[in-house]
Amino acid sequence: PLVTTEQMLLDARNGGYAVGAFNVENMEMVQAVLAAAEELNAPVIMQTTPSTVKYAGLDYYYANALAAAKNSRVPVAIHLDHGSSFELAMQALRVGYTSIMIDGSHSVFEENIAVTKRVVDACAPSRVSVEAELGKVGGKEDDLDGGNGGYTDPMEACEFAERTGVNSLAVAIGTAHGVYSGEPRLDLDRLSEIRKVVEIPLVLHGASGLSDEAVKESIKRGICKVNFATELRIAYSDGVKKVLAEAPETFDPKKYGAVGRENVKQLVMNRMKVCGCDGKA
Numbered sequence: 001p002l003v004t005t006e007q008m009l010l011d012a013r014n015g016g017y018a019v020g021a022f023n024v025e026n027m028e029m030v031q032a033v034l035a036a037a038e039e040l041n042a043p044v045i046m047q048t049t050p051s052t053v054k055y056a057g058l059d060y061y062y063a064n065a066l067a068a069a070k071n072s073r074v075p076v077a078i079h080l081d082h083g084s085s086f087e088l089a090m091q092a093l094r095v096g097y098t099s100i101m102i103d104g105s106h107s108v109f110e111e112n113i114a115v116t117k118r119v120v121d122a123c124a125p126s127r128v129s130v131e132a133e134l135g136k137v138g139g140k141e142d143d144l145d146g147g148n149g150g151y152t153d154p155m156e157a158c159e160f161a162e163r164t165g166v167n168s169l170a171v172a173i174g175t176a177h178g179v180y181s182g183e184p185r186l187d188l189d190r191l192s193e194i195r196k197v198v199e200i201p202l203v204l205h206g207a208s209g210l211s212d213e214a215v216k217e218s219i220k221r222g223i224c225k226v227n228f229a230t231e232l233r234i235a236y237s238d239g240v241k242k243v244l245a246e247a248p249e250t251f252d253p254k255k256y257g258a259v260g261r262e263n264v265k266q267l268v269m270n271r272m273k274v275c276g277c278d279g280k281a
């Protein structure tokens with residue numbers, strides 16, 4: 001069934017595991033994520049970023065996720081990842097997304113609180129859950145290594161959670177979106193400090209490229225949702241490239257789509273086991 005992320009993440013927090021959240025770009029990736037979840041009996045979150053939404057529109061991704069969730073044995077949520085404005089968040093809410101991130105992390109503290117609170121209030125009647133972000137998760141160009149600049153401050157996180165009433169909070173502890181050039185250094189003590197003063201489920205972004213140990217240690221210290229995007233794109237594209245390299249005469253999209261899909265399913269199953277959400281549906 002299609003569900004919100006509220007109970008899913010509270011169960012994860014209470015059970016000491018994390019739900020995997022996987023960015024989907026097309027029908028095959030939606031099918032792959034669902035197949036992995038069903039095979040492992042895991043709750044699952046499918047999510048789309050604004051650039052993905054821009055590519056095809058919310059309706060197409062919602063329809064794909066709904067098709068997957070409708071007859072599923074496992075709980076499935078469809079989540080707006082890095083919602084960039086109040087307006088986009090409201091569009092996702094109207095379309096039927098069951099979980100919404102409003103990413104005000106690029107604004108100053110008070111503005112981040114204000115926009116998050118607005119989204120929380122708007123989502124409350126339909127019980128759609130809301131994720132916010134405080135601090136800056138690195139991008140490909142950012143270099144947060146070694147410095148405190150942009151990392152989530154525990155006391156600010158506490159105040160942010162209380163004043164917004166948000167359901168979950170993404171924290172910046174040294175992870176970055178995309179692949180890492182070196183071994184990422186995570187500020188795990190900071191994560192523990194945040195956990196001490198913030199009760200709501202915490203979210204880890206930028207998990208592609210993290211070692212199994214880093215993901216597991218983050219979960220031990222309070223992470224309840226782990227986001228994977230780049231690894232799925234690579235897995236899908238590697239499958240497609242392999243088919244087209246070995247048989248360049250291929251013209252049926254189903255032929256290479258099936259191989260990309262299987263690659264994504266295997267990756268997602270591996271990542272779900274690292275998150276410990278297998279068997280938790």
Ligand code: 13P
Nearest residue numbers: 178205206208228229230
């Ligand atoms: P990666 O691309 O590093 O997996 O990051 C995913 C993410 O945080 C999506 O919001």
Ligand code: ZN
Nearest residue numbers: 177205206227
């Ligand atoms: Zn992210």
Ligand code: NA
Nearest residue numbers: 176178206208
């Ligand atoms: Na990453």
